[in-house]
Amino acid sequence: xxxxxxxxxxxxxxNANKVKIPASGDKVxxxxxxxxxxxxDDYALEAALRLTENxxxxxxxxxxxxxxxxxxxxxxxxxxxxxxxxxDRAIRVEATDEALxxxxxxxxxxxxxxxEKPDLxxxxxxxxxxxxxxxxxxxxxxxxxxxxxFAATIEEEAAGSVLVGREVDGGVCTLRLKPPAVITxxxxxxxxxxxxxxxxxxAHKYADGxxxxxxxxxxxxxxxxxxxxxxxxxxxxxxxxxxYAKFELPPARKAGIKVKDVAELxxxxxxxxxxx
Amino acid sequence: MALDESHDRLRDSARRFAEERIGPHVVDWxxxxxxxxxxxxxAAAAGLLGVSFPEELGGGGGDLLHGxxxxxxxxxxxxxxxxxxxxxxxxxxxxxxxxxxxxQRQRFVPPVLAGERIAALAITEPGTGSDVAGVTxxxxxxxxxxxxxxxxxxxxxxxxxxxxxxxxxxxxxAHAGLTFFVVERGMRGFxxxxxxxxxxxxxxxxxxxxxDDVRVPARNRVGEEGSGFxxxxxxxxxxxxxxxxxxxxxxxxxxxDALEYARERRAFGRPLTGFQxxxxxxxxxxxxxxxxxxxxxxxxxxxxxxxxxxxxxSMAKNFAAEVANEVCWEAVQILGGMGYMRETRVERLSRxxxxxxxxxxxxxxxNEVIGKSLGL
Numbered sequence: 320x321x322x323x324x325x326x327x328x329x330x331x332x333x334n335a336n337k338v339k340i341p342a343s344g345d346k347v348x349x350x351x352x353x354x355x356x357x358x359x360d361d362y363a364l365e366a367a368l369r370l371t372e373n374x375x376x377x378x379x380x381x382x383x384x385x386x387x388x389x390x391x392x393x394x395x396x397x398x399x400x401x402x403x404x405x406x407d408r409a410i411r412v413e414a415t416d417e418a419l420x421x422x423x424x425x426x427x428x429x430x431x432x433x434x435e436k437p438d439l440x441x442x443x444x445x446x447x448x449x450x451x452x453x454x455x456x457x458x459x460x461x462x463x464x465x466x467x468x469f470a471a472t473i474e475e476e477a478a479g480s481v482l483v484g485r486e487v488d489g490g491v492c493t494l495r496l497k498p499p500a501v502i503t504x505x506x507x508x509x510x511x512x513x514x515x516x517x518x519x520x521x522a523h524k525y526a527d528g529x530x531x532x533x534x535x536x537x538x539x540x541x542x543x544x545x546x547x548x549x550x551x552x553x554x555x556x557x558x559x560x561x562x563y564a565k566f567e568l569p570p571a572r573k574a575g576i577k578v579k580d581v582a583e584l585x586x587x588x589x590x591x592x593x594x595x
Numbered sequence: 596m597a598l599d600e601s602h603d604r605l606r607d608s609a610r611r612f613a614e615e616r617i618g619p620h621v622v623d624w625x626x627x628x629x630x631x632x633x634x635x636x637x638a639a640a641a642g643l644l645g646v647s648f649p650e651e652l653g654g655g656g657g658d659l660l661h662g663x664x665x666x667x668x669x670x671x672x673x674x675x676x677x678x679x680x681x682x683x684x685x686x687x688x689x690x691x692x693x694x695x696x697x698x699q700r701q702r703f704v705p706p707v708l709a710g711e712r713i714a715a716l717a718i719t720e721p722g723t724g725s726d727v728a729g730v731t732x733x734x735x736x737x738x739x740x741x742x743x744x745x746x747x748x749x750x751x752x753x754x755x756x757x758x759x760x761x762x763x764x765x766x767x768x769a770h771a772g773l774t775f776f777v778v779e780r781g782m783r784g785f786x787x788x789x790x791x792x793x794x795x796x797x798x799x800x801x802x803x804x805x806x807d808d809v810r811v812p813a814r815n816r817v818g819e820e821g822s823g824f825x826x827x828x829x830x831x832x833x834x835x836x837x838x839x840x841x842x843x844x845x846x847x848x849x850x851x852d853a854l855e856y857a858r859e860r861r862a863f864g865r866p867l868t869g870f871q872x873x874x875x876x877x878x879x880x881x882x883x884x885x886x887x888x889x890x891x892x893x894x895x896x897x898x899x900x901x902x903x904x905x906x907x908x909s910m911a912k913n914f915a916a917e918v919a920n921e922v923c924w925e926a927v928q929i930l931g932g933m934g935y936m937r938e939t940r941v942e943r944l945s946r947x948x949x950x951x952x953x954x955x956x957x958x959x960x961x962n963e964v965i966g967k968s969l970g971l
Contacts, residue, residue, distance in 0.1 A: 396600075399600065400604060400607075531612055531640075531641035531643070533608075533643075534646055534655035534657045535650055537604050538656070
């Protein structure tokens with residue numbers, strides 16, 4: 320099986336307080352931010368690797384995983400990291416976040432899919448920076464491929480179809496898709512028994528979470544192919560249809576006051592807060 | 596010889612492992628006085644055991660710095676003890692690599708790097724430490740075997756070790772009479788006499804070991820008789836460099852925790868960082884951390900380049916150990932009551948740091964070594 324995994328780098332969500340917005344409010348200040356792979360995309364990569372191996376012998380690949388991202392040169396750090404984790408090849412489309420919207424990314428991915436002809440496109444359900452949750456769905460529409468979103472489990476069947484489990488209110492809904500297809504994943508996809516290729520014994524349990532890149536793999540990743548394309552090559556010069564109008568930080572919290580008794584509290588709630 | 600992307604990536608990988616697999620359990624493991632054996636296998640699977648050992652023996656094939664940055668990353672779990680326990684192979688196996696034959700390398704190295712066996716190094720005795728000329732544990736040849744008698748103290752991973760690289764005396768010559776043997780669990784007369792309770796490094800097991808006429812086959816003798824000393828001196832260098840890295844990494848972590856706390860915690864109506872005294876304290880801490888780290892990396896890079904820098908390695912170890920303790924002291928002060936609570940990383944690392952001016956050769960022993968390098 321050949322899988323295309325779409326990745327996006329995001330500002331480290333654990334350091335959200337580093338995100339600054341200039342007074343003009345027209346952009347997010349990116350200088351000085353620490354970048355990480357969008358966690359859901361990390362999970363998508365892990366799922367794709369599990370689908371292209373026998374879990375008992377993960378070093379022998381039985382498929383191919385190609386990772387793709389749209390972004391500036393520095394994004395190659397995240398791509399190399401994905402290659403160290405186990406992906407086989409990488410593609411970077413030169414772009415800046417300001418020049419993209421969900422629709423344009425989907426158009427770009429469609430062009431990459433046309434060239435790579437993967438059996439599956441797997442990606443995170445959304446990026447944790449914009450939380451737009453658009454690209455997977457838009458791509459499936461453009462390709463006219465079946466789609467399963469928010470996948471918690473994926474099982475490759477002997478006949479070539481895939482069973483995708485989605486956790487919904489009150490239970491699990493299982494879809495059977497005939498590749499080629501688009502799957503977006505949720506965080507449960509990296510649980511020990513979430514993903515099985517047809518080569519992996521169902522008794523096998525993976526270590527919980529995303530696998531770690533060992534040093535030999537890190538060194539080998541330096542030599543894996545990484546192709547670079549221009550945005551125009553994959554979008555035919557199309558431009559975003561949505562543009563960012565304004566950014567605002569949440570209002571800073573004001574210091575509270577201390578009251579001496581319940582009577583004062585009630586009085587202030589009535590006269591100052593005006594909630595009574 | 597340089598640092599490249601691979602070092603950053605490996606440090607990140609070790610850090611994620613520490614944050615996912617160590618951090619959430621540290622308080623329990625510290626109380627229990629050990630971490631699960633399974634963690635050795637997990638660390639091996641993640642490629643974090645024996646990063647600097649040859650790939651053909653199951654290691655990561657990395658250079659010296661790869662091993663050091665991996666331990667920096669692992670310290671992010673907030674327990675020096677766990678890192679020391681996982682890392683005891685880093686001092687136990689090099690004599691076997693350096694002096695052993697192929698058969699011994701195959702027998703003693705890959706199972707440890709796979710996380711299946713635990714290895715410890717035993718040098719210190721109740722009556723001797725860095726002054727190894729005073730080693731009294733004796734190995735006497737008896738046919739195809741040696742009979743070993745004596746005791747060893749403060750042995751990291753000693754309680755659970757499956758194999759112990761033991762320095763013993765095979766003749767009366769002070770230095771030329773020292774030889775390494777691999778003593779294995781289950782050999783008659785080899786016992787853990789005590790599991791020791793410590794100030795810090797609580798999640799790692801530390802033992803006193805006793806050897807009562809233990810019969811060890813000659814094929815477990817590492818190298819020729821009398822070959823132990825030179826290998827031991829090399830081992831001291833890498834151990835001291837590793838402890839220097841523990842020092843700046845510890846200081847760096849508690850500085851981050853102190854910064855975060857000082858920004859959030861309010862006193863007299865403003866954050867602690869609103870007080871000049873706190874800002875200056877943090878500035879002083881940060882300066883010390885940067886200096887220790889820069890020095891450690893500079894020395895490590897030169898050692899990796901092949902230089903034998905006994906004086907500088909001792910300086911790095913002393914300086915980083917001192918910085919770690921000073922910075923931990925101030926970090927506890929900034930956290931106040933929270934800095935005294937077992938649940939915080941600052942509290943734990945401040946106890947752990949006390950080992951650094953003692954283990955691997957005390958500050959005083961290091962100073963004598965530095966003095967010698969100055970021609971004194």
